[in-house]
Amino acid sequence: MSGGERAKTVEAYRLWWQHDAHWYQGVAARFGQSVANEINAEALRKVALHVGRRVARLSGPLPDTGDPRKDLDELRRRYDDCGERMFPGELRNASTEVEADDLVVLTLRRNFAVTMVRMAGSLDGYRCPCTDIHAGWSEGLGVRLTENRAAACLRDGDPACRLLLRVATDGEA
Template identity: 40%
Template sequence: MTDTSLDFPLSTEIAMLRQSWWLHDARWYQAVKSRFGQDVANELNAEVMKFVARRVATLYSRRHPVPSDPTPKEVGESLEALARLMFSSMVRLESAEFDDDGGTWESVVSEHFALKMLAASRSLEGYRCPCLELRAGWFEGLKVKADDEVVECMRDGAAACRFRACLK
């Protein structure tokens, strides 16, 4: 689909919008860090990421509702859709379906542009990833209860970030 007023495909426009939003996020983080310090930047970054993730999940669930008693597969499909909406090609995420026994969803992030950009700007030291807050926002927005944990993190030297969420 092409938007004739801009002369490029809508998907390109959406990709530009995502990149601009993430650029804003990076510049905002740097500004807060410079003015108020790393601890405040980390705290506010996590708070804002949770808010945005919850809002995206809420808006998504209005068009694609998750049943009141969803199956693990239904929750997993929604979470994967949310990741595609928010990250596109900027984050490489692979996930396994929720297993039917314990309702566990495992996901792996093998590339994350934010960590690359933080390293390039010499801001990686002291940075605290807001991953769990973001994921908590998704669960809240979908109205799904889950326990979520980081199994390993690239920020700590792992080859990939691994997460495990268990439905309650």
């Protein structure tokens, strides 16, 4: 893709995010912000599930090498792929790392969605749908989580979001 084509693609993403922000504002104004948050999270989880399934289809089965860190590093790479498909690098600054045999940490230093919600004046009642997105990706990738939570959030004024995804091991229900 040429630079001009990429710029047009990024502009299209921005316009859709602008649409999303206005849609969210309209739902919040008519039905309340809790309803807007609920519908937003539900819709993003469905999109994330689709993205996770697509990445799983394109990548094949997750390996089981007997080395949990190595296997988790492959899962981390797939989460990165999901993130790039939903939120290209031009719209966010994110990274992932494996921090334990069962823990992937996603760090988000810039998030276009939070920026748009802030600009629209809705940040106070906005609930980030990050855990819903990660639940969708995980389900689509065929991964069961025992923990899916934000330890820090840009929306709350933290310098970065720190999202913890703890993967169920074979013996965990």
